Amino acid sequence: MSNKQYTIVEMFNQIAPTYDRANRVLSFGVDTVWRKKACNKSFALLGEKKVNLIVDVACGTGDMMEYWRRQAKAKGIEVGRIVGIDPSEGMVNVGRQKFPHFDFEIAYATQLPLADASADIVSISYGIRNVLARQEAFGEFNRVLKMGGLVVILEFTRQARPSIMGRVTSFYLNRVLPKIGGFISRNKAAYEYLPNSIEGFVTTETMRDELIAAGFEPLYIRSFSMNISTLFIVKKVR
Numbered sequence: 020m021s022n023k024q025y026t027i028v029e030m031f032n033q034i035a036p037t038y039d040r041a042n043r044v045l046s047f048g049v050d051t052v053w054r055k056k057a058c059n060k061s062f063a064l065l066g067e068k069k070v071n072l073i074v075d076v077a078c079g080t081g082d083m084m085e086y087w088r089r090q091a092k093a094k095g096i097e098v099g100r101i102v103g104i105d106p107s108e109g110m111v112n113v114g115r116q117k118f119p120h121f122d123f124e125i126a127y128a129t130q131l132p133l134a135d136a137s138a139d140i141v142s143i144s145y146g147i148r149n150v151l152a153r154q155e156a157f158g159e160f161n162r163v164l165k166m167g168g169l170v171v172i173l174e175f176t177r178q179a180r181p182s183i184m185g186r187v188t189s190f191y192l193n194r195v196l197p198k199i200g201g202f203i204s205r206n207k208a209a210y211e212y213l214p215n216s217i218e219g220f221v222t223t224e225t226m227r228d229e230l231i232a233a234g235f236e237p238l239y240i241r242s243f244s245m246n247i248s249t250l251f252i253v254k255k256v257r
């Protein structure tokens with residue numbers, strides 16, 4: 020693993036105890052809408068009443084896993100197992116305390132401790148930006164998914180043509196968020212990393228092309244809330 024990748028994971032270890040609190044304040048709770056939408060749309064596209072395995076990569080403190088459980092229950096979908104995988108022990112330890120009934124594993128997105136063709140859904144929420152070997156990770160998602168299985172990504176992608184509202188969100192991300200996040204976590208650098216990593220990240224179109232190259236067919240790609248968050252749902256076709 021590269022030094023840069025270690026540094027990113029170490030940063031998450033440091034902010035882990037305050038991550039959930041900061042997240043609630045900084046997102047104004049809007050992320051709950053995006054998470055529910057991701058789960059509901061994925062279940063509708065998968066069209067199965069019984070799902071054996073959902074894997075949440077870069078699971079952090081486990082919130083997305085809980086959304087999978089709740090939305091499945093609401094839709095009468097039976098889920099065999101939900102596994103969360105993340106290389107940050109700090110984040111996973113918080114997750115284990117919050118959700119003792121879930122399985123967590125410490126691992127990178129590029130080395131998932133799962134058998135070939137074992138998963139129905141692989142999700143990654145606000146995590147793919149931190150995975151430096153992204154193409155390798157997409158290959159790994161493909162390996163562990165069954166044919167027809169889904170990759171579900173939520174991410175703050177960069178828009179190819181920024182709008183006026185884009186300037187407003189950019190001001191919030193660059194000026195406001197590091198101050199509030201820095202205050203709550205006592206780690207300003209970590210919350211300066213967030214806008215920098217978004218601005219240095221690929222556009223929605225580029226990520227779509229990368230997913231196609233990794234053997235997936237796009238089923239649903241849409242940006243929400245003034246294009247802040249983008250949902251990608253793609254299907255394994257080869």
Ligand SMILES: C[S@@+](CC[C@H](N)C(=O)[O-])C[C@H]1O[C@@H](n2cnc3c(N)ncnc32)[C@H](O)[C@@H]1O
Pocket residue numbers: 024027028031076077078079080081082083104105106107110126127128129143144145146149150151
């Ligand atoms: C912003 S948090 C998102 C956590 C959670 N998915 C959520 O929605 O709240 C990003 C997570 O990515 C993890 N991460 C960083 N590098 C990673 C990698 N190479 N592979 C997998 N996860 C990684 C971090 O440890 C951190 O928990």
